[in-house]
Amino acid sequence: MQRSKKILLVSHCILNQNTVIEDEARAEGAVLSAVEWAMKAGYGFLQLPCPEFTFLGLNRPSMTYEQYNTPEYRQHCREILKPVLIQAEDYMKNDYEIVGLLGIQSSPSCDPTRGIFMEELAAMFDEKGITLNTLWYLPNTSEPEFKSNVHFIK
Template sequence: MKRGRKIILVSHCILNQNTVVKPLARAKGAYTKIVEEILNHEIGIHQLPCPEFIYLGLQRKPMEKEEYDTSQYRSLCKNLSKTVLQIIKEYLKNGYEILGIIGIENSPSCDINGKKGIFMEELFNLLKQSNISLKTLDIPEEYEEGKNFSTLKNYCQSYKLWQ
């Protein structure tokens, strides 16, 4: 079967809520409805690493961006971003269309469009240096799996990531 050659990059917790800080998880596993919507459009999903999980593990406490903003954590995010940039370049070199990146609103690491998270700051700095521009979308903080998907679906469609 021929590949569709369309990819979307997603923050780690979209596919695995088990890595989210305990009180903040909003689904039992993945954001199933979001994943189904992407798959229904025959788009491949590339899961980004979770720097918070790598840095502090599952037992970490909820922290603000300012608490994560240390030289050690920023270095980790920069190194992870270099790997992601290599992956993006490999897709592009081979004729794939990267539809965009989906982040998480108000995440200290993965917020893209608001108070940009540290991981996304580092990743978008590298993308800019490489003259790569991608569409972006943040899953709203109020989204909870199974409760308000139609609103989220309309929100996602307004960003035209997969139309």
């Protein structure tokens, strides 16, 4: 069977909206537009753990970047990212490409440009010399739009 050998790191809630706080879900289960787009591109998924769910549980309050920006939460993010980093390294050792990151715009944790979890992920990957060449993020609207080296999935 043919493989693309292209892996996309995916925020947990893109594949499971059931972990999103009440009234913030964008879909009933997975975000279909993002999943279909990635599947058509031939990407395999490496689903990231949900840091907010694993830190505060399902019935957590809505919180901001500033509220999550604590040493305890950052350490929690690093701990749950260790297995992801090991998996990514193993893929790369076996000639797979980590093509990028699919995150959630305006999430205090998973916004690729300003999310606590994504900041820690980027730092840990950088410490290992792994570059994520392309970022994707998921705003609250509908159709795909592509701009330069950053892909926006809406």
